[in-house]
Amino acid sequence: MDDLTEMLKGTLEGCVLEIIGSEETYGYAITRQLNELGFADVVEGTVYTILLRLERNKLVQVTKRPSGVGPPRKFYALNDAGREELAKFWTKWQYVSSRIDRLKEGGR
Amino acid sequence: MDDLTEMLKGTLEGCVLEIIGSEETYGYAITRQLNELGFADVVEGTVYTILLRLERNKLVQVTKRPSGVGPPRKFYALNDAGREELAKFWTKWQYVSSRIDRLKEGGR
DNA sequence: CTCCACTACTCGGTGATACCGTGTAGTGGT
DNA sequence: ACCACTACACGGTATCACCGAGTAGTGGAG
Numbered sequence: 001m002d003d004l005t006e007m008l009k010g011t012l013e014g015c016v017l018e019i020i021g022s023e024e025t026y027g028y029a030i031t032r033q034l035n036e037l038g039f040a041d042v043v044e045g046t047v048y049t050i051l052l053r054l055e056r057n058k059l060v061q062v063t064k065r066p067s068g069v070g071p072p073r074k075f076y077a078l079n080d081a082g083r084e085e086l087a088k089f090w091t092k093w094q095y096v097s098s099r100i101d102r103l104k105e106g107g108r
Numbered sequence: 109m110d111d112l113t114e115m116l117k118g119t120l121e122g123c124v125l126e127i128i129g130s131e132e133t134y135g136y137a138i139t140r141q142l143n144e145l146g147f148a149d150v151v152e153g154t155v156y157t158i159l160l161r162l163e164r165n166k167l168v169q170v171t172k173r174p175s176g177v178g179p180p181r182k183f184y185a186l187n188d189a190g191r192e193e194l195a196k197f198w199t200k201w202q203y204v205s206s207r208i209d210r211l212k213e214g215g216r
Numbered sequence: 217c218t219c220c221a222c223t224a225c226t227c228g229g230t231g232a233t234a235c236c237g238t239g240t241a242g243t244g245g246t
Numbered sequence: 247a248c249c250a251c252t253a254c255a256c257g258g259t260a261t262c263a264c265c266g267a268g269t270a271g272t273g274g275a276g
Contacts, residue, residue, distance in 0.1 A: 001199075001200070001203055002196075002200075004200060004203070004204060005118075005233090005234055005235065005260095005261085006117060006118030006233095006234085006261065006262070007117075007118035007119060007200055007201070007204050008118070008204065008233090008234070009114060009115075009117035009118055009232080009233050009234060009261085009262075009263095010113075010114030010115035010116070010117050010232085010233075011115060011204075011208060012233085012234070013233085013234095015208065015211055018211055018212065019211075022214065026253080026254095027253070027254065028252065028253050028254080037207055037210070037211060038203070038207040039207070041235090042234090042235095043234095043235070043236080044253080044254080045234090045235070045236070045237080045238095045254095045255090045256090046233095046234055046235060046236090048253090048254060048255065048256090049233085049234075049235085049255095049256090050233090050234085051254095052254095052255080052256090053233090067242080067243085067252075067253075068243085069242085069243060069244080069251080069252060069253095070241085070242050070243055070244095070251075070252035070253055071240090071241055071242045071243085071252070071253045071254070072242085072253080072254090073252090073253070073254090074253085074254075088110075090212060091109075092109070092110075092112060092115055093115070093208065093212070095109055095112070095146070096112060096115050096116065096119075097205050097208075097209075099145055099146040099147070100119060100123065100201065100205075101205075102145070103123055103126055103127075103145060104126065104198060104201070106130065113232085113262090113263055113264065114232065114233070114262095114263085116262090116263070117232085117233075117234095117261080117262050117263060118261090118262075120262085120263070121262085121263095134224080134225095135224070135225065136223065136224050136225080149264095150263085150264095151263095151264070151265085152224080152225080153225095153226090153227090153263090153264065153265065153266080154262095154263055154264060154265090156224090156225060156226070156227090157226095157227090157262085157263075157264085158262090158263085159225095160225095160226080160227090161262090175223075175224075175271080175272085176272085177222085177223060177224095177271085177272060177273085178222075178223035178224055178270085178271050178272055178273095179223070179224045179225070179269090179270050179271045179272090180224080180225090180270095180271085181223090181224070181225090182224085182225075
């Protein structure tokens with residue numbers, strides 16, 4: 001699959017929110033999960049910029065913990081504002097994707 | 109529905125391609141179609157920038173015709189490269205949207 | 217006849233986002 | 247001693263949708 005970056009704009013952050021929401025986790029692991037999910041070209045730098053943004057926007061709670069196999073990890077969990085943002089994301093996604101699918105099916 | 113602009117990045121251009129592909133049409137009418145389709149906040153300036161980009165990237169054939177009710181219209185039709193680009197867009201859309209839906213359903 | 221509404225396109229500048237490359241650091245294997 | 251893997255940070259870039267203001271053409275209300 002060729003370049004998906006433009007299409008992921010505005011959705012990748014929501015995907016990261018969803019991953020964090022289902023389990024407290026950290027940047028390196030989130031990158032691996034996204035890769036396995038099919039977003040093969042998403043790279044660490046991208047995920048970290050999203051995580052720093054989430055932190056700056058106070059949507060997550062951060063806990064630093066030692067790792068044992070490398071440098072300490074920054075674990076992220078959603079707070080109330082984060083859960084609200086995640087819900088809004090899925091609402092928007094539902095809205096947009098249904099309308100694009102309708103356009104695709106020639107429903108006009 | 110609140111602001112969808114970030115989520116439309118990378119997809120709005122594809123939507124415009126689809127609309128042009130199904131019928132030779134012009135910017136002002138495309139804007140109206142998008143609005144009726146549910147993308148209520150998409151505004152003329154945005155559509156015109158997309159159309160100029162499509163023209164610059166040689167994905168469309170342009171024909172100017174008088175209108176009778178206003179200034180002349182620039183009608184757009186897909187050429188071969190445009191049809192190819194449209195097909196690629198739908199392939200990407202299928203790929204990305206299916207994976208995001210899977211993430212949403214907790215399929216991980 | 218003048219003003220306004222609607223139609224129709226252009227263009228320079230802005231903000232948000234994902235990406236790229238590089239750097240820093242900790243652990244463990246060869 | 248070197249390399250691989252893990253783990254995070256950060257400055258700069260490209261792309262995209264949006265904003266705002268401007269330019270024009272037609273027709274209707276006052």
